[in-house]
Amino acid sequence: MRTDDSPSTTAFRGTTRPPAVDPVRWPDVAAPPRTSRARTAVAAAVVRRALERLPLRVRFADGTELGRGGPLLEVRRPRDFHARIGRNGLIGFGESYLAREWDAPDLVAVLTVLAAHAADLVPAPLQRLRGLWATRRPAAQRNSPDGSRENISHHYDLSNDLFALFLDETLSYSSGVFRALPAEWSLLADAQRRKIDRLLDLAEVREGTRVLEIGTGWGELALRAAARGARVTTLTLSHEQRDLARERIAAAGLADRIAVELCDYREAKGTYDAVVSVEMIEAVGAEFWPVYFRTLDARLAPGGRVALQAITMPHDRMLASGSTYTWIQKYIFPGGLLPSVEAVAEVVGEHTGLTVARRDGFGAHYAETLRLWRERFTERAAEVDALGFDETFRRMWTFYLAYSEAGFRSGYLDVQQYVFTKEESAR
Known part of the structure; x- marks a missing residue:
């Protein structure tokens, strides 16, 4: 099913599912990664800590809101959203957007806030361990x-x-x-x-x-x-x-x-x-x-x-x-x-x-x-x-x-x- 022609404003409500993603063309978008509940929970905690300090309004599917006010980021499928970030960090964040697990009426405004705080989105202890958890660039x-x-x-x-x-x-x-x-x-x-x-x-x-x-x-x-x-x-x-x-x-x-x-x-x-x-x-x-x-x-x-x-x-x-x-x-x-x-x-x-x-x-x-x-x-x-x-x-x-x-x-x-x-x- 096709929704609004504007990719940055498309949203889906209630139980309506987003348009199907071609698993051959987009294998890492079509389905969230398999990851443990513990890893997903840790990612959710890290994400929550980062978002609640930002000038954003982050609304989850259950109505929970975080942030200090500002442009709206709507998380439609929180478990998949957190699983992707837990497994693949910012790559997962971007793939979650492609999968329509989150959206924003003003995408640029949301991303501008995140870019302005790029240096401190990840807690300092995790930053120091970046070599252990960050995905390495493929030799190819x-x-x-x-x-x-x-x-x-x-x-x-x-x-x-x-x-x-x-x-x-x-x-x-x-x-x-x-x-x-x-x-x-x-x-x-x-x-x-x-x-x-x-x-x-x-x-x-x-x-x-x-x-x-x-x-x-x-x-x-x-x-x-x-x-x-x-x-x-x-x-x-x-x-x-x-x-x-x-x-x-x-x-x-x-x-x-x-x-x-x-x-x-x-x-x-x-x-x-x-x-x-x-x-x-x-x-x-x-x-x-x-x-x-x-x-x-x-x-x-x-x-x-x-x-x-x-x-x-x-x-x-x-x-x-x-x-x-x-x-x-x-x-x-x-x-x-x-x-x-x-x-x-x-x-x-x-x-x-x-x-x-x-x-x-x-x-x-x-x-x-x-x-x-x-x-x-x-x-x-x-x-x-x-x-x-x-x-x-x-x-x-x-x-x-x-x-x-x-x-x-x-x-x-x-x-x-x-x-x-x-x-x-x-x-």
Whole structure:
């Protein structure tokens, strides 16, 4: 049975069951994990302790309420909710949402509260024992050259048509830079072009500049760089993105200025006056951050500039969760990890001859970008269905966009534009 088309507001009452979840496509969502009553009870106690201190209103199926008031979180199937968290922590919390065991009329507001208190949701004694209870990241998600291809394909090769449903006409899948906030959908394409032009200005891209782009997306940055008269080599691991980027480049009459290569950043050759990379480092993995930045250094000609856009998280949280398997890694971005500002500075300083010349943060703009994407995705639910994505996928994608938006609204996440320079005398 299908309920409300908005995945973030769907609820079920009384004995009505939620729509069936495909157990083949969603094995860990279709049924809660088997776990002991004792473990479920411990999880319930930990959850209760965390929730009762938060500015939330948490309502359980029996009418019990917790919290200090605020956005509503409704727990429809408490035993399954606690069992999932007891077995899989925050992965279980996200899977419980996909299974419709809990819901929220304002999902972003609830997740923003949780993100703002991320550091103290788990009691300190359990935090110290994180290595014992937290799920470890699967070895298969390691971002080796072969692993990176698999990880990137998992997300970016879903369907170009899917991304086109909620992205603006530039097909930019990163934060825009708005003139003013809050923003309107009609302004998003301009905000994306402003973001790209700012990066190209920071990298001093002009007529004749040799540009290397690491992470093509669907080609908008390469198109705008070539329109300035630059020669662009752009790298991607996504077949879907490469094919559509080439179509867009050919349609713009710029195929003679842009080469789109299906290539890992570690395989890049040559030197360039400018290197640009937009929200690519998040897919690299901490193990390979030194390799990534050494590649930027090696590919950049003396006197050149790197312009980098990166999502960042607090350093202490990065250290605490660096080896932990997360809901985002399981369902959205396998192998992904956000760096901290401190980690970027440390890796660049220890492994390259680059100098951090500038860094600007604009996290509030990402929150607005994500809101616009989420609203657009929700509005076009029927078209998502028509592409063959089921209701659980729609709920997953809504949770991902809301979860990300909440991270920026709470200040837990930020997004930076960096400029790195290389001295003329460097060798």
